[in-house]
Amino acid sequence: MVSENWKELVKSLREESGRDIWLFGGGSLFRSLAEEGLVDTVEVGIIPTCSAQVFRSSPNRPREWD
Structure with a gap:
């Protein structure tokens, strides 16, 4: 993980x-890299989440987990 001087690190790695260099992060990371011209390819991933409240297997089960 890098928190300081990431621009210089990415430039030197390139x-x-x-x-290829593969970076995983959210919109802030992408925007920062794109503004510096350091993005060549974008692969978008969608990570689904489920809510236990919505997908309860039985209406008689409690709403909270122990």
């Missing part, structure tokens, strides 16, 4: 020979 200059090295080898495979």
Whole structure:
């Protein structure tokens, strides 16, 4: 994980020979990289979540987990 000087790190990694750089993050990370011209490809992933309240298997079960 990198919290400081990430722009310089990504730029130096792009200059090295080898495979692609894969970064995982949200919209803030993407925007920061895009504004610096450091994005070549975007792969969007959707991670579904489910609510236990919506998907209860029985209406007689309690709403809260123990």
